[in-house]
Every structure is written in structure tokens, then in C-alpha cells.
Amino acid sequence: MENFFKEKADEYKKLLAEYIEFQDEKALYGVELVSKAFIKHNILPEEIVNIHIKALKELYPDLFASFEHSLDFLLEAMISYGLAHQEIQNLREQQIALKSEISVAAQMQKTLLKTKKPDIAGLDIGVISVPANQMNGDYYSFLQNLDGTIGIAMADVIGKGVPAALCMSMIKYSLDSLPKESTPPPVILGNLNRVVERNTESNMFITMMYGEYNPETGKLVYSFAGHEPGYYYCADEDRFTEFSTAGLVLGVSEDVEYEQAEIEIAKNDMIVLMTDGVTECRDGDRFIEIDEVFDVIRQYLHLSAQDMVQEVYRYFERLQDFQLQDDFSLLILRKTV
């Protein structure tokens, strides 16, 4: 370090002398390189001013005293810049560390919240969930009951990022602890509501949809807790119909009774579930209309459900210049027999 410093100081002096004599660009290029080497070795601005002063004094031993004082003055003024530089440097390192910590957490979250897509004859399921930042505040899960029915859960923590993601683990473990038996959706939402209400700050809310699909009958029994409505696509009429039930978001009040409703779907019909990250996609200043989602889905009807959701995501990702405003989750379930 001492050596480096001395070597660079000498080089600086040589370049300075050259420049004073010839004002050539080569010397300026030289000082650019020296200056970069200084930055790389964390040499602070006041030290560079000091190198300058020393070099000048050596080159011109009888420098004006007032000129010399002016350089001392400049050195003094640089001290605070040196401090600011060090602070920014430190904050930058902290930020890098933080980022990598979050990415480890995000990876861990992915593993924790993983759910297996049921593989059932006559049923084509596609699902995608992409966080706006690193951690996801949306969650979906499939539960396979012993009687052959499938539980489908989709949830969205109001808010995003790390707190939302932490909160989501709670939903996952509550769902995991359910018996593997068909349970009415309002009972499930009622239970989860109590768990969320008891275990979170009063400013944490979760919207959720829970449905139980019977592959034998094509019937979906469902219940909503303030969640984005679902859509039923009737293939015969090529029409989307909204479905939902009234119900308070999870975590607001302890005792909430949720409602139940049902629909029956036929061959080639679809059930589409999403979070508000889909409907609140923005094209410039304009929020998209739900019809735009339908139109995009229609374009890809010939694909498998998984390819369909992926294409829809890609469409809206592009529309938003690849910067999601909110976590984006979309689930499509198509009856194929």
C-alpha cells in the first residue's frame, strides 16, 4: 500500500509536470488512469489534493504563498467528500449483502411454499405465480383429498415483499394441517381467518379463494374472502362469467362466516383464478380491463393450460415493460373430458 501510494504519487507528479509544460491530452489520459487506480485503492479526495500540493511544491519550490494556502483550503473542503465517499461505499457493500440475503430467502420461500400440481386424467391445470420483487406475497396450493376431490387455494397478502412473504408461510402451514378429507370451503376460510387474525399485526390482511373441485362431476364448490373474482369460461358459448361470494378478507375480525356457492363445468370449459396483480396490470397510466385478460386467453385456447398461463403472463409482462407492479398469479383449470 505504501509503495503503491508512493509510486502513484510520483506518476501523478510526472504527468502534472508534463501537462503544465505541454497541455497535452496524453497526460490527461494518464491522470485518468492514475485517478481510477486511486479510487480502486480507496484513496480519498483529500489525499489526492495533498499529492497535488506536494507535487506542485517539488516542481515549483518558490510557489506563491497565497496560492499554496488556497490549495490547503481546497484540501480542507475535500475532507467531507472523503467521508461521504466512504459512507456510500459502505452502504453499497451492505446493499449487496442484503440483496444476496434476500435472494437466499426467496429461494427458501420457493422451496417452502412448493405445491404439487395434481395429475388427474381429464383435467388440465396451468398455474403461474411471479413476484414483483424477489419475494412472493401471492400463494396457491393444491390439496388432494382421499375422496378424489381437489382443494384449490389462492391467496394474496395485501402488501408485498418480505413481510407479505413471511405471512404467507402461515397460510401454507395451516392448509397443510387440514385433514385430507373433503371440507366445505367456508369452514376452511373460517379457520384460516382465525389463524391470521390471531397471529398477525392488525395491518396485515390476506385475500383468499378456496374451492373444492370434484373431477367426477365437474362441480366446483367455492368460497371467497375478499379475493379477486374467478371466471368460468363456457366453451360452447365462448363466454367468460364472473363468480365469487361475498366475504371479508382474512385477518380483520375474529368471527366471520363465509358463504358458499358452486358451479358445474362441462367438457372444454375452464375455471380461471387470479390475484389482483393480474387485473391491476397497467399499460402506462391505464389499468387494463378484465376483457383484455379474456382476449389474451382466447388467443391461446389451443395451447395446454400451462402454456396458456405462461403466454398470458408473457403478454402482460411485455405490456408493463418487464416491471411488474405487483405479484402476478394466474391459475387455469380446464376439463378435458
Add this chain to the structure above:
Amino acid sequence: MNPQSCVHIHKEWDIVGARQLGREMAKEIGFSTVDQARIATAISELARNIYLYADQGKISYEIIYNNSRTGLCLIAEDEGPGISDISQVMEDGFTTSGGLGAGLPGVKRLMDEFEAYSEIGKGTTIKTVKWLR
């Protein structure tokens, strides 16, 4: 420890006196111009904190020796309101003034050793040393 000199801080003007004495001592011991400027800046930060937050206090200076090394030790003392969370204050990016770089973390960077003691309602003592290289 037996402080050799000391400057009382009551008014903003005293900060200048504190800087000046620190710089003179630093020069006398043989610190480089850059280090003299750093020591003066550290004193400035400490004295300004006393002036702003504790109303009054003092800064003491002592030339210290350790093995073959010589150093300048500064002690800033006041009986002001104290600092409730020193660790937080020492974090980069915390200063209430919104500026970058300066403040107590700046003092720690400018100097070689830094210790802070503070008790709510009783006051604050900050001891910091710069060694001659």
C-alpha cells in the same frame, strides 16, 4: 488521565476555537496536513453535537504515548440529554441532518479509535484517538 488542555463549548463560535487548538496540537506532534484536517473535522463534529444537542460541554486534548507510538486523544464530554441508542447513531445513513458522511460515524472514520458512553439524562462522553503513522 490528566488532560493537558481543554476547550469549553457554549456557543457556536467555540467550535472554531476547539478546531484550532486541535489542529495546533496535531501539527506540533507531527501529523501530516491531511491528518491535521481530519482531526479538525472530527473535533468539529463532536463540538457541534455538544452545541446542538447538549447545549454545553467541553473537549479535552491529550498527547498520549503507547510503546513507541504517539497519538492525540480527544474527549468530548457533556451533561446533556444523552443518546438513547448509540448503535443506531453509529449506523451509516442514520444522521438526522440528512447529509452524507459526517456525524459520529464520520468521526470514527477520521480517527483510529473511538469509544462512546452515554446515559439518558446524564450526558455523553466520546473518546477518540488518532495515532501518528
